[in-house]
Amino acid sequence: MSAVYQKRKYILFIVYICLFMVSVFFYQGPWYELILTFAQVVLVPIITLQIIRSHKLTPYWIIASIIGVLSVTCLSVTSSTSLDLVFAGVYLLYTTVTALIGLERLLSRGNRYIEEGIIDWAFIYLPIGGMWYFAHVGEIQTGFSPIITWMTSIHFHYAAFLLLIFTGLVGRVHKTMVYKIAATFIGLAPIWVAIGISVSRLLELFSVMFYLIGIGFLFTHILKTTFPKKYQKMLVLFSIGSLFFSLSWSLLYAVARVGFGTEISIATMILFHGITNCLCFGLVGILSWLVSFPRQRFMSPTFQKSHVTGGLPVVVPIEAGLHPSGLVDDFSTFKLSNCPDVIKDFYENTSQYSLFSSVRWNYLFYPLALCWHVISKKFQQLHLPVISTRQEMTGEISSVSKQLDGREKPRVWSRAIKGEKIFQAIYSIYEDNAGVNYMSISLPLPFCTMMGILSVHSEDLRESIKITSSSDDQTGVYLFVKGYRVTLPLSENFLIRKVDEQSLKAIHHMKIFGLPFLTIHYDIYKK
Structure with a gap:
């Protein structure tokens, strides 16, 4: 992190703290409302600024945060005025900007790295707190x-x-199966609490138990985690442990609301639950992470995207008369330890092979497949059969202009069944900064582009290779809309196996949110 940024960051920290001190000295409401003000003016902006320090929207968020924090300060130091709803609305807008950053992070990275996903959902949940604050200030029913x-x-x-946020930061330090269980419980708990408050007191009771289970797992995980500094670990444990204690009061409150035990008054809840959250959990938690702030493991992909998009139908611009023989010029560029010659020959001389395919949809997705079949016929892209009958798939490979596509040596493989186009994919090779080569496959769609970045691995014992979208931060399935990248919740794996010196078998598995939805079997023969 640059020294200039560090200086600006600490200036902002001082601004947030000074505004809170102004709120304390000139506060016009009940003392306990400062518990929320402390989070709004100090805790939330400080930890958020630490996380989004290198995000492209950070300059806009800083402006929004200063205006939002000023609005909360104005509400704190003035009695009821006609501008109260305006100030509360400005704060709500600031929390919405924070949520947009979380949504952008989530969409651009996808569902990998659970610790980053938990942080993103924290940002997305924040405007809900902003809406309840707006309702409180406006005395909305x-x-x-x-x-x-x-x-x-x-x-x-x-x-x-x-x-x-704290749960995500713990995951950046160390991540185990226990952590993943804790993160899942904690990530879902706010939704259950909201439903419980609105629907049923009994459900509210179970939602608090949901929280306590997640925090219990997290506390256990932290005990076994090594931190850069020992006293940081003690502070983190104290912070998480104090929240477990304060939520235990919430559990007793929820138990009393369903008719068991002695009812706990709101004043008691504020005294123990509120102050514990504010000082022991919130303040100590923030201080613990300022001791040593962990960086995220995720490295944003750096591959060159294809600039070719489609219309209705999808038409890929080709270079007339230029027909490469294969999908790649030299398959050895993938540096496999052992690759059967027939597989290498197939990729270098694809046009010399015949393909027979059998498409099998998961029955749970079959209704969607029927709908997509009707839509994709107009696109002439991803127009896969809905029956599993084995059919010959014909194809042609043509060159695509590098100036139009933007990648090295692009070529389109257009495939058809019984003369009807079903698939148009533009193939290229991407080399990362470490010299590792990936398949870069682009599928032009109407006004956008879907891309798969796939790594290639040899499977020595089976005389086969595996091509996958799930090996590292570079790989994945992405959608580009006007230059903006969305990581799709899709994964694909190809297993290509040698049968003999003249034929291959291949299986293409696809999943969405981890659920298998499509499998294509290929029989490949040399003509």
Whole structure:
């Protein structure tokens, strides 16, 4: 991190703290409302700034945060005015900007790295706290008392936002199966609490238990985790442990609400639950991570995207008269330890082979496949059969202009069944900074482009190779819309196996959100 950024960051920290001190000295409301103000003005912006320090939207967020924090300060130091809803609305807008950054991070990275996903969901949850705050300031009827409305806003600032942020940071330090269980419970808990408050007191009770289970797993994981500094680990444990303690009061409160035990008053809840969250969990938690802030493991892909998009139907511009014989010029560029000659020959002389395919949809996705079959016929792209009958797939390879596509030696493989186009993919090779080569496959779609970055591995014992989208940060399936990258929740794996010196078998598996939805079997013969 640059020295200039460090200086600006600490200046912003001082601004946030000074604005909170102004709120404390000139506060016009009940003292306990400062618990929420502390989170809004100090805790949330400080930890958010640490996380998004290199994000492209950070300059805009800084402006929004200063205006949002100023608005909360104005609400704190003035009595009720006609501008209260305006100030609360500005704060809500600031939390929405934060959520947009979380959404952008989530879409660009995809569903890999659970610790980063938990942080993204913290950002996305924050505007819910902003909406409850807006309702509290505006005295909007929510079906709950004003104090419950205010406490719900506190919940989404502390137990939703800050807890998820801290959980994500723990995962950056060390990640195990226990951590993944904890992160799953904690990530889903805010939704269950919101549903429980709205639907059923019994469900609210179970949602608090959901929180406690997740925090218990997280605490256990932290005990076995090595931190850069020992006292940082003690601070993190104290912070998470104090939240477990304060949520235990919430559990007793929820138990009393369903008719068991002694009812706990709101004043007692504020005294123990609120102050513990504010100082022991929130403040100590922030200080613990400022000791040593972990960096994310995810490295953003650096591959060159294809500039070719489609229309209705998809038409790929080709260089007339230029027909490469294969999908790659030299398959040895992938530096495989052992690759059967027939597989190498297939990729270098693809046009000399015949393909027979059998498409099998998962029955759960078959209704969607039927709908997509009707739509894709107009696109002439990804127009896969909906029956599993074995059919010959004919094809032609043509060159595509590098100036139009933007990648090295692009060539399109157009495939058809019974003369009807089903697939148009533009193949190229991408080499990363470490000298590792990947298949870069582009599928032009109407006004956008879908790309698969696939790594190639040899499977020595089976005389086969594996081509996958799930090996490292570079690989994946992406959608580009006007230059903006979205990582799709798709994964694909090819297993290509030698049968003999003249034939191959291949299986193409595709999953969405980890669920298998499509398998294509290929029989490949040399003509």
